[in-house]
Amino acid sequence: MTIVFAVGLVSWQWVLPFLGVERYLLPPLTDVLEALWDARSELLRGARITFSEAIGGFVIGCSVAFACALGLARWRPLGNALMPYMVAANAVPIVAFAPITNAWFGTLSPWSKVVIAAILCFFPVLVNTLRGLTSVRPEALELMRSYAAPQRVVFRRVRIPNSLPFVLSALKIASVLAMIGAVVGDYFGGSTEALGVMIVSSVSLAQYETAWAAILVASVLGIAFYGAVALVERLVLGWHPSIRAGVE
Amino acid sequence: MSGPEVVVQARGVSKVFAKGGVTALQDIDLDVARGEFVSLIGPSGCGKSTLLRVIGDLVEPTAGEILVNGKPAHRARLDRDYGIVFQAAVLYDWRTVAKNIALPLELLGWSRARRAERVAEMLELVELEGFERHYPWQLSGGMQQRVSIARALSFSPALLLMDEPFGALDEMTRERLNDELLRIWAETGSTVIFVTHSISEAVYLSTRVVVMSARPGRITTVIPIDLAQPRTFATREDPRFFELVTEVREALHAGGADV
Ligand SMILES: Nc1ncnc2c1ncn2[C@@H]1O[C@H](COP(=O)(O)OP(=O)(O)OP(=O)(O)O)[C@@H](O)[C@H]1O
Ligand SMILES: [Mg+2]
Numbered sequence: 001m002t003i004v005f006a007v008g009l010v011s012w013q014w015v016l017p018f019l020g021v022e023r024y025l026l027p028p029l030t031d032v033l034e035a036l037w038d039a040r041s042e043l044l045r046g047a048r049i050t051f052s053e054a055i056g057g058f059v060i061g062c063s064v065a066f067a068c069a070l071g072l073a074r075w076r077p078l079g080n081a082l083m084p085y086m087v088a089a090n091a092v093p094i095v096a097f098a099p100i101t102n103a104w105f106g107t108l109s110p111w112s113k114v115v116i117a118a119i120l121c122f123f124p125v126l127v128n129t130l131r132g133l134t135s136v137r138p139e140a141l142e143l144m145r146s147y148a149a150p151q152r153v154v155f156r157r158v159r160i161p162n163s164l165p166f167v168l169s170a171l172k173i174a175s176v177l178a179m180i181g182a183v184v185g186d187y188f189g190g191s192t193e194a195l196g197v198m199i200v201s202s203v204s205l206a207q208y209e210t211a212w213a214a215i216l217v218a219s220v221l222g223i224a225f226y227g228a229v230a231l232v233e234r235l236v237l238g239w240h241p242s243i244r245a246g247v248e
Numbered sequence: 249m250s251g252p253e254v255v256v257q258a259r260g261v262s263k264v265f266a267k268g269g270v271t272a273l274q275d276i277d278l279d280v281a282r283g284e285f286v287s288l289i290g291p292s293g294c295g296k297s298t299l300l301r302v303i304g305d306l307v308e309p310t311a312g313e314i315l316v317n318g319k320p321a322h323r324a325r326l327d328r329d330y331g332i333v334f335q336a337a338v339l340y341d342w343r344t345v346a347k348n349i350a351l352p353l354e355l356l357g358w359s360r361a362r363r364a365e366r367v368a369e370m371l372e373l374v375e376l377e378g379f380e381r382h383y384p385w386q387l388s389g390g391m392q393q394r395v396s397i398a399r400a401l402s403f404s405p406a407l408l409l410m411d412e413p414f415g416a417l418d419e420m421t422r423e424r425l426n427d428e429l430l431r432i433w434a435e436t437g438s439t440v441i442f443v444t445h446s447i448s449e450a451v452y453l454s455t456r457v458v459v460m461s462a463r464p465g466r467i468t469t470v471i472p473i474d475l476a477q478p479r480t481f482a483t484r485e486d487p488r489f490f491e492l493v494t495e496v497r498e499a500l501h502a503g504g505a506d507v
Binding site for chain 1 (some may be wrong): 299304325326327328330331332334336338341342343344351352355378383385421
């Protein structure tokens with residue numbers, strides 16, 4: 001893996017220019033790193049803004065989705081009636097709505113990006129959580145019934161723990177989607193300091209090195225966010241065979 | 249109350265599943281006295297699991313009445329009068345062995361100290377000391393089934409409902425768990441209703457074997473098992489054991505013949 005990484009970096013720096021790849025296509029690595037260093041304070045500020053939008057959207061989208069999934073699992077007829085629409089909505093290219101949320105909340109407001117990120121996170125988390133809450137072995141429920149456990153207890157002791165592997169893999173997907181939502185939301189306008197806005201304006205000014213530096217920052221943030229959620233997954237699912245087998 | 253106390257009383261119990269219109273049970277009358285070990289045996293699909301579920305109030309009968317400890321089955325379930333063990337060990341994957349066994353105790357509101365004490369006793373009973381912190385997937389099938397038996401026994405229900413608990417196990421493990429179950433039954437003085445496919449298992453374990461026939465599920469014969477207690481290795485070689493096995497087999501075939 002390290003070798004692949006090194007080969008990638010080397011070809012970025014020397015092989016691509018040698019092959020005549022133009023600067024506007026992909027500038028050499030060292031130029032990008034230089035731009036990264038020169039624009040470090042702007043990039044840091046932009047990263048903070050865009051990352052907060054992503055986190056905000058992630059937290060709101062995922063918690064609303066989890067709450068909705070609980071409701072739909074509790075009242076199954078409602079859940080069964082709505083499920084096809086949820087699955088369909090999950091397939092809609094939601095980033096297409098970014099200009100609309102700008103119109104709703106104002107182009108400069110971070111909320112338009114938070115909302116896009118939140119909607120992007122909402123459907124996968126809802127659909128997966130609902131699946132996790134309802135895919136409980138019938139005997140596991142009969143056992144709770146034999147203990148005369150009320151629904152609240154069935155949820156707390158059986159349905160929610162059963163859903164956790166589903167929820168956490170949805171959260172990993174959502175972490176990626178939240179970053180995409182925030183950056184793409186920026187593309188349609190926002191505070192000039194935001195990372196996505198920086199990418200767009202640098203490109204229009206032909207400052208490709210700065211644009212790539214910003215993309216690099218966004219990528220690192222996205223990977224770090226995903227990694228953090230994956231870490232939480234490991235901690236929460238300590239009991240799960242897949243996790244345990246990996247550790248031992 | 250005079251005579252042996254009745255734990256389960258089924259009167260004219262029938263069950264028709266609306267889905268598919270299958271008559272799973274027809275006109276079941278069965279009394280089980282305290283301390284009995286009753287096995288239900290019959291061809292696949294004859295309604296053994298359904299009868300167990302009706303007794304446990306997990307399924308509503310279409311007609312008839314079930315009394316458990318003199319109460320309607322529904323009341324008995326709310327009073328947690330019985331423990332149930334399913335064919336496959338139904339353990340909660342996210343709970344350790346100790347926490348699986350403690351689950352009913354948590355729901356009953358036992359204190360942590362009391363739960364820990366009881367879990368230790370139960371682990372000793374099913375010979376799983378040292379495994380309390382393991383997760384279900386780290387155990388063999390037989391060990392998992394012993395955990396679910398320990399869980400069913402943890403709150404000392406007077407009645408134990410077991411649906412083919414050893415069905416998926418190899419013969420050696422099965423015989424060992426049979427002896428373990430008999431030992432627990434003798435030690436706790438509980439009443440057991442036990443579903444099985446195995447004629448020899450039914451004869452070996454039971455004080456009575458209830459033979460059922462298929463479609464509609466009815467009780468065709470009840471055979472008292474007069475083998476000496478406690479049952480041991482020698483029981484399996486007792487000529488009387490073979491006579492009873494033959495008797496149950498013939499009853500099963502007679503039941504199958506008139507379907
Ligand atoms: N939930 C259900 N809905 C509809 N039909 C059912 C349901 N459960 C059982 N049945 C039907 O009732 C009949 C009896 O089923 P049951 O599971 O009680 O049989 P069984 O004697 O336990 O069989 P086996 O020995 O194979 O476990 C079967 O014909 C089955 O198809
Ligand atoms: Mg069955």
